[in-house]
Amino acid sequence: MLQATYGGWQNASMTRYFRDYADLCFEVFGDRVKHWLTFSDPRTMVEKGYETGLHAPGLRLQGTGLYVAAHHIIKAHAQAWHSYNTKWRSKQQGMVGISLNCDWGEPVDINNPNDIEAAERYLQFCLGWFANPIYAGDYPQVMKDHIGTKSAEQGLEMSRLPTFSLQEKSYIKGTSDFLGLGHFTTRYITQRKYPSHQGPSYQNDRDLVELVDPNWPDMGSSWLYYVPWGFRRLLNFAQTQYGDPPIYVTENGASQKLHCTQFCDEWRIQYLKGYINEMLKAINDGVNIKGYTSWSLLDKFEWEKGYADRYGFYYVEFNVRNKPRYPKASVQYYKEIITANGFPNPREVESWRLNALETCSINNQMLATGATAEMGSHLHLHLSEFRITLLFCFKNLCNVYFLGSENY
Structure with a gap:
């Protein structure tokens, strides 16, 4: 309805409609919900919805549509935050933030200034695009410079990147009580100049190329590689860039490998160990991390991949009616990490892995023999326990709930 009637996020009026929707949520659920996310991964939403057309609403307004949509989303976020701050915070005592997904960008050659600048540009076009207006009041300077220059070279009188008025900058700056951060993998970055005559596009505006190391372990999805050290660097980058905000890791996980044993997801165990350990290092670095949520509890619908990509701790048999x-x-394995609040020692952590793999082998055998009734009862108990402990809290950082709901 909002897309068909008003043009969705291409229309500035969406900011008002979103504020009204947020107000309704605050009124109805605010007595229970104390941590709110206005948007989750808006960069993917605007890039695939208005640039490539892979996601709804399926538009290909290259080099323009995604910037307009992002502009309105940032303003909608600010309106929702201000509404909560003025009308609801005093009686509900909650917090409002936004969740931004970003991979880490590492220069191909750390001694090459062009690669260093390209990696910085990668992060600013990814994380800074939304975070910088919220924490500093305006888009990153490198975005304004690159898009403005290319727009001029393409014969446009104005930059394709919209501008905030002075009043809007002041209104948007500071509209976040915490930063939600999603992260999955890393890319090597090197500079590549794209001629402006190729036409406007988000990819060309960045003037860079993303590369992967062939030695990085493949985690299942074509884009997802196991590079845990990038997680620590991204967390430190966010802390430095945005004034040491409280950070909630809202997404971090690995998908299902093809042709694997259904329940014996050893690669996910490896991923969890590596990435959580790097996050603990970031905490020791001084990053203000308040909580961690792995992606995801259950296999579920994943964007244009549908049910093909499985990120869940729990395998869901989608072809069976119930x-x-x-x-x-x-x-x-994850329950052991939560219980121990980290990794006690290598020998004990290795025992977690072996015990977990032994359990999954038994479950595979039960499934193969059709013993689903007994298994289903066993599962229901463990799923209830797991809901309680899924959010990983660290020492002195507990009393944290799922963002959006205390009872997921």
């Missing part, structure tokens, strides 16, 4: 759920090995 959608039975089966624990993967990572369930047991």
